[in-house]
Amino acid sequence: PLISGPFSGKFQIPTFLVELSKVLANPGNTQVARVAAGLQVKNSLTSKDPDVKTQHQQRWLAIDTSARREIKNYVLQTLGTETYRPSSASQCVAGIACAEIPVNQWPELIPQLVANVTDPSSTEHMKESTLEAIGYICQDIDPEHLQDNANQILTAIIQGMRKEEPSNNVKLAATNALLNSLEFTKANFDKEFNILNNKVFCTTRWPCRPVFSTCNVWGPVEMADLWYSGWMCSHLLLCVQITIEAMKSDIDEVALQGIEFWSNVCDEEMDLAIEATEASEQGRPPEHTSKFYAKGALQYLVPILTQTLTKQDENDDDDDWNPCKAAGVCLMLLATCCEDDVVPHVLPFIKEHIKHPDWRYRDASVMAFGSILEGPELSQLKPLVIQVRAAPDGHQNNLRSAAYEALMEIVKNSAKDCYPAVQKTTLVIMERLQRVLQMESHIQSTSDRIQFNDLQSLLCATLQNVLRKVQHQDALQISDVVMASLLRMFQSTAGSGGVQEDALMAVSTLVEVLGSDFLKYMEAFKPFLIIGLKNFAEYQVCLAAVGLVCDLCRALMANILPHCDEIMQLLLENLGNENVHRSVKPQILSVFGDIALAIGGEFKKYLDIVLDTLQQASQAQVDKTDYDMVDYLNELREGCLEAYTGIIQGLKGDQENVHPDVMLVQPRVEFILSFIHHIAEDEDRSDGVVANAVGLIGDLCTTFGKDVMKLVEVRPQINDLLSEGRRSKTNKTKTLATWATKELRKLKSQAWYVTALPSHQTTQRPCLAPKHDSYCSASFISAVTEERLNWRIMRGVLNARLDLNRLINCCSLTVSMVFSWFVFRLPAVELLPRIMEIKPTEVSSVFYT
Template sequence: MSSLSGILAQALSIEDQARQNSQQLLQQEKQKNPEIFCLELSRLLASTAIPEPTRQLAGIILKNTILNLNNEDYLVSFWDKVASESKNEIRVNTLGTLACDKRSIRLSAAQAVSSVAKQDLSRKEWGEIIDILVANASSENLSFREASLMTLGYTCDGLDTSYLSATQVNSILSAIALSMTPTESNLDIKIIAIKAFKNSLRFAKKNFEVQQERDIIMQLIIVGCTHTNEEIRIENFKLLLDVVNSYYDYMGGYLVELGRITFQAVRQDELKVALLALEVWNTLGDIEVDRKESPLADSPIRGYLLTAVNDLLVLLLENIHRVQSEDDEWDINKACASVLTVLAQVTEDKVMNACLEYIEKNISRTEWQLRQAALMVIGSIVEGPSNMKIVPISKSIPLVAQMLREENTIVKQSAAWTISKLATHQYKLLTNPQYFNQVLPALLDSLNQTPKIACHACWALINLIEKSSEIKLFKLGIFEHVFHGLIISAMRTDSSHQEHNLQLAAYTALSTLIQKSSDDCLPHIEQNITNFIVLLKQNSSSAKNDLLHSSLCDVLSSSFSRARPGKINDEQAKGFLEALTEVFNTRNGVFEEGIMAIGSLAGNLCGNFVGYLGIVGPFISFTLEKQDSEALCKAVTMLIGDIARGLGDIAKGYVGDFMQPLMANLRSDKTYAQVKVQSICSLSDVIASCKESTMPFLNDLLGLIQDAANASAVLVKEDEEPDLFEYFKDLREAIAEFYENLIQGLSGCSDDVVRFSPTVVNYCMMISQDKYRPGFIVHRCTLGIIGDLCNYYGNRVREFLKVQAVMMYVQKFRSSNNLRLRDLANWANNGLNKI
């Protein structure tokens, strides 16, 4: 282990090979004996005989090793096994180095001490470290103060709040706050203290609940935001942002002061400070938008933006024209637009009068900055206000379309962005023939502009196509022009530039156009399938074309799903699967978009897909065995259902091939949660297609579904565990649909169906209770199952269907506002009356 200093020196070499060798040696030393490794690193960090860079690196590696114990299996319980003598020496070595006269080493030691402290404090050990650091944080020795403040901040960052007592928290916050006061003259100390307070903010919850303590904290920050030093102002505004985000509910008493310091910063301060000041209002707005969209009794909207709306509008509209550059860098222009967006969403019509006046005044001005600002205002206010208030914007649409053809690049970019926002939130304004006939040609012209502008135009087209799909605006004549423009755009030599990703945008627009266009476009879609397959084949051998592979598969998936039966021939199907196989081999694995395209092809070819099962089967097995990606496993699991559904009666000959992997998914503890849900959905498809051929699997299958049903009965609160709530909701719906398909598919096996039907009905009646917050799918399946059982089996199911709970449930939906549920309930009721 004496060679460790030499290995560290090698790690600092300018030669790549030497550094790589040192990394391997360090890993070997760590694995050989982690305790000695950490102990020796602490000794090297503390040794004055070792060069400064080596000491610094020793501290960093020690920090990384101890901080990331859970990342390597052999280290998970390592700290619990370290001898107390070794732990104490590591503590002494790292803590003592905080007094080093070299700042770089103090910084490294601060990180090392904090990593040890986090492990110890989580185990209720080394509690005195907090007292030591707090005492040194008020030392007259500036080096001690700096190192101790740093260490306190690092220690609190990521530490669970339960590991510190209220006394320890108060002492930490007090020590840090002492170095943030106006009387602290050392700017370096002040900046370190602000950063440390930021890291410790989670621990201040109790302090923010007490007004007197909250006032002290807020006053410190507010005064710091107007400090003469720019870096101090920046760090205080960053801290203020975290405070607003963490303690939104307590900000009501400080709105006037927040307005004063933020408005002053936007109007008078340097760009970095001004942007942070605007972000304060953006953060408040984001919180209020979230609370508006997902209202909870204990998280009300406090109405801060509504209180400040008039003053904020003045600030935003007088500064939104401040464009800093053509690049994508965040500037005052974009920041004002962002705040205006959340302001419109929260306060709705309150923003409209001032904004409409601004648009009318500036949309035709000679100064391009003012015209661009008017565009940004339009795009920012289209979501939130009422349609009645939005309508006057429509008269500006011809001017917006005109600005897509301006010479000024920034104006063109903003015009494309504004059209995209209008298409998303106010598409009916654009679909008016008077405006559509001006906007669409301008967007198509924009596809020939710079990648950034063309990309904006693509997303504008995507939104417009999606939102207008119900009125089938994109008929054949229009379709051909848009299709051609997007193909040219996707094939541009500069389309794959990573920054703007025009290629992705163009192919996404093509896929959307194919999905949403009217039926008279189908011949044109079918004619181009071969071209896309050829493109996939031409680019199949390069792993650098990952994005292109995925994009082309998206387009082909849309084309297969829209093509009419019989229009995809064997040559095309075979060519696609061969090209896709080459792509899979090139990438050494399958990918989601390719699997989805196979599913669409299976759905189109129906029984004719049987000849390609030999090609597709290995990809399914390979993916489900590896279980590398939830999204990919879900797509492959869905593919099994797609193929079974497409094959129809032919699927009966392959029932084992379909059932076994899906049932294996349900048995395995390694299967992702959503893949289990999808497995049940795909089993529904298999049963619907294979019917009685699934009987050999029935008992095992029912046992697996019963296990899933028992798991799904758990009640979870959405606001406490939203992901788990959504999973159980999806699981219950999947099981209900499975049972519905099972009863329909096995209608010829009456004895077996009657045997398991009471379990099915009991489950569906249980999950139909209000406490489970059932949606349309659960009620549709439950009513359908009741009706099917009555009509298929009559008096044989009377005992468990002709009961009060079932009959009252059916009666309830006979007066439902949902026509589909009402019809199902009447049909089920007729069935009940017959038995």
């Protein structure tokens, strides 16, 4: 029941809603009363929980038709009578519509709403609240239920977006309705295209307040992929003019929408370029072709984007999305999309501002250079190469950071023939790192310490990039110096989480490059690894340390064993510590699998506590309305699945025969499959979870055999999960799902043969009467000797007979069938291997024939 008291009980709900709708419709009531009544009506019709929403809608449809009609009349009468925003009546109308329209009820609603908007006598409040109702309906209802009304809805929206419309509130409501209707009005865009674009663009030219301007520029952003293929070239200058006006706005939200519009255009044209390449390789024309709008707009876009790069604030939060960052991304997309054509437009800005007195302009010039590294040919970029050198102003603000970032991009994208330059760069970075470490004794102030730590972080990040490019034999020659510098850095920066994190990641890269040769540094490095694992107060450091444990396990394998006790203890403590950031815990679970893979059977001593921990983590539940928690749950499940996989593979061993140690996991197999079954029922599972789940199914099949098959058979959702994995667009998921499916089918096939075929030691046969065998055999012989049958069909007949022989454990008629095959049709050589599988003792008779 909605309430308690005299109105409680399901039979009182119609009366309750009628009375509420009367309160809502009466203009004489206070605003508070009308809003409260509208809220109660809306909440009785809809909910954020899909299941509850369905229940509310079914309850509404069960109400008497006359009562529903009365309520609908009241809420429609309320439209236009409210002086407050947003309209309560529009939400009630949408709630009722979402319940009735899908079951073909209330057909008169859309025409009535359209009439409210198009009627010249309608008030501003009437048009605004009606357009709000249309927007809510388009947002909440399945688009297929509105296809028949698409033209009418577009008519109302276009009417509300007219330049002649005096009310900006009406234009805003119409634009919001347009955004919500895009999905089901695509088919109408061809006919209404020019009208609709003109309305959108004209409305965008008349912003009266920030929120309105933001919304109206957002309209074209959402529409970009819809109208791209139909946009005439004559609209390009108009759109450039409007979006650049937005990009120049002092309001960040408006500027962001103008910039992101062109980012969307670049994305669309890059997709079209890929499609054109694929079509050319296949010798066919592409379905859609690029209009090269981005290339045509470069002369207008690049100056405003580069100018936006200079609007940075040295105190910007890295996580904040602002026009400066959006401009850098857009410039990068333009370079990728337009390639060499972007260089002449960016080059003047770089040359003019690389030595500008204001650090923001110098930083912007370096950022512009870094943004166009991908796309243009190397010959176009050579004139732009900036020498990274010691300079008097090198310490100022973000200039040094931008220079190092540009250097890292150059190293990361360097070709093989640039390896000598990479070697020299590595030596320069090492020399600078050692020089910086020697400067610590000269630090006198907090500002000096901050700059010192920032420079160490930049050098560590650059060191990672060059180490990834260094060959193994060269890495061995410099590894002693690298580790000595990093160990000294660990000692001097115990209070700086950022430097500790960067240093740990540099060690991780060195581990990847050296592999097992890193073992000689473990004793010296282990204390700092332990400090990192204990540093849950700075969770990024702890996370980097956990990732490094994974790299060490893969590089050192069994040699990590002497250090495992202490590492495992810290990992388990972190899992149980509420003060450890939640993002660390999925990675810890995953590392259990890496440790098991590295030390194999030695993992037995940790097995029980780890499996108990995984079982507890596998049962975690979160609030499904919180998207961040849903993502976290998927990460947690991925960690559990990776741990189970690593443990099973580690205990199983590399040998073809399964090692007995893995049987210690067998009591948990049923729970593991229940966990996978639970994942299969969760619609919010990620593709990564699916990939790990199907991979684990395959490992369970190859390890525990028929026991797994029986448990899977009673959980059909697992087969659905495998099917989903085989359809995945991710190669890893598709490959693992296909392999797991084959392993499962192999078990089923083996189980059938084990059931149907007695062993050589027993004389008991399956229950198949001799006369039935004779009837079957006669039918097979008749089929084989029928000359009108296609030879492929006859091959199938013989194969079927061989399956029957396998079932009844005899070869009595196989000889005669093969003889018939020799006489009447093709050679039987291909059948001999299958005949030999039936009973080895009867092979001689077949060969005799």
